Amino acid sequence: xxxxxxxxxxxxxxxxxxxxxxxxxxxxxxxxxxxxxxxxxxxxxxxxxxxxxxxxxxxxxxxxxxxxxxxxxxxxxxxxxxxxxxxxxxxxxxxxxxxxxxxxxxxxxxxxxxxxxxxxxxxxxxxxxxxxxxxxxxxxxxxxxxxxxxxxxxxxxxxxxxxxxxxxxxxxxxxxxxxxxxxxxxxxxxxxxxxxxx
Amino acid sequence: xxxxxxxxxxxxxxxxxxxxxxxxxxxxxxxxxxxxxxxxxxxxxxxxxxxxxxxxxxxxxxxxxxxxxxxxxxxxxxxxxxxxxxxxxxxxxxxxxxxxxxxxxxxxxxxxxxxxxxxxxxxxxxxxxxxxxxxxxxxxxxxxxxxxxxxxxxxxxxxxxxxxxxxxxxxxxxxxxxxxxxxxxxxxxxxxxxxxxx
Ligand SMILES: [Zn+2]
Ligand SMILES: [Zn+2]
Numbered sequence: 001x002x003x004x005x006x007x008x009x010x011x012x013x014x015x016x017x018x019x020x021x022x023x024x025x026x027x028x029x030x031x032x033x034x035x036x037x038x039x040x041x042x043x044x045x046x047x048x049x050x051x052x053x054x055x056x057x058x059x060x061x062x063x064x065x066x067x068x069x070x071x072x073x074x075x076x077x078x079x080x081x082x083x084x085x086x087x088x089x090x091x092x093x094x095x096x097x098x099x100x101x102x103x104x105x106x107x108x109x110x111x112x113x114x115x116x117x118x119x120x121x122x123x124x125x126x127x128x129x130x131x132x133x134x135x136x137x138x139x140x141x142x143x144x145x146x147x148x149x150x151x152x153x154x155x156x157x158x159x160x161x162x163x164x165x166x167x168x169x170x171x172x173x174x175x176x177x178x179x180x181x182x183x184x185x186x187x188x189x190x191x192x193x194x195x196x197x198x
Numbered sequence: 199x200x201x202x203x204x205x206x207x208x209x210x211x212x213x214x215x216x217x218x219x220x221x222x223x224x225x226x227x228x229x230x231x232x233x234x235x236x237x238x239x240x241x242x243x244x245x246x247x248x249x250x251x252x253x254x255x256x257x258x259x260x261x262x263x264x265x266x267x268x269x270x271x272x273x274x275x276x277x278x279x280x281x282x283x284x285x286x287x288x289x290x291x292x293x294x295x296x297x298x299x300x301x302x303x304x305x306x307x308x309x310x311x312x313x314x315x316x317x318x319x320x321x322x323x324x325x326x327x328x329x330x331x332x333x334x335x336x337x338x339x340x341x342x343x344x345x346x347x348x349x350x351x352x353x354x355x356x357x358x359x360x361x362x363x364x365x366x367x368x369x370x371x372x373x374x375x376x377x378x379x380x381x382x383x384x385x386x387x388x389x390x391x392x393x394x395x396x
Pocket of ligand 2: 255256257258259260266267268269270271
C-alpha cells in the first residue's frame, strides 16, 4: 500500500535528514501527525527561518544569521591564535574540549581538484587577508586528518611561510582517516596540546 | 558555547522527532544548513502541509487528507471483515503481511481510565454504528498485546455480543523465528495457554 500524497511527501522529505531511513521516516511522520502537530508546525517554521536567514559569519565563515558570530563578536577570545577548520561542526568539537581560547576560520570544505574544489572555493584569499592584518601570531591547521585535509593544511602552510608567523598542525593522536566531529573531546584536547610546527 | 538563535531553534525543534537526541539534532541541523538548504525548505513545506491538511478518514479513522482513505475507497477489499487497530502505523504493519484483505477501523489509542481515555475518545460509537450497518460479518480485534490493548479488545467484544457477528482476537504467542529463551514469560504463558492440537 502507499500513503496518501501529503503523508508520502512528508515521509520522502524526512529522508533528507542524515541517518534517517525509510522506516524511521515513516515512524517520524506518523508520530508527528498522530501526536504532535504543533511540533510539526514549529519544526516547519524553524527549518524555513534557518534555511532562509542563516548565512556565514563575515569574519570566520561559520554558520551565523548575524554578520559576526558569537565567537568572533566575543571580547574574551585570544585574537592572536587562529584555528582553521573544515566545517562549522568542527568549531563545536573544538569548543567542547575547553582547551582553545582563540578564534576560528571555517574553510567550508577541503581542497579537492578531482571535484573542482580549489583555493577560492574554501576561502583561502579571505584567510590570507585576515592573517595579513597582522594580529594573528599562530595559525593552527585543524583540518580533518584525511588525505584531503592534510593536503589542504600543507597548501595553506605553504602560503603562510614568513618569519613572524607560527603555523602548526594538530598532532597525530587524532585517528587517521576519521572526521573531527566524531572524535571524543579528550583525544581532541591531546591533539591540540601536541600540535607541532609545520 | 551556544549556537546562534535560529540554529539553536532548529536544533531544539528537531528534537521533537522520535529517536533524535541532542547530537543527532545538531548533525541534522548543520547537514541541512551546510549542504542542503533546498531539502530543508522542502521538508519545511511538507511538514506544514501535512500538519495542516492531513485529517482522518471518515470511515476508518486512519490518517488521510481525503474524506476516504485509499483502502476505504478501494473496490477490491472484502467489506465483510473488519480489523480494529490502535494506530495508523498498525494498518501498515498488517498490510505488509499481505495476509488480510478486509477493511480497518483505527481507534487512535486504547482505553485508559487513569489517563481519562474513555470509549468516546477512541471512536467506539462510530465503530458500533459502522458494524450496525450489517455488512460486516467478522470483527478482528488487533489492539496491542498489552494490558490496555487486551482490556480495550474485551470491552469492544462485550459491546458486540450478538448471534450474527464473529468477534475474534489475534493470537498471542511466540514470535515466528524467535528463540524460546529470549521470549518474555508473559508471552510464553500465553503461547502455552493457547496451544493447539497438531
Ligand atoms: Zn565568526
Ligand atoms: Zn479509511
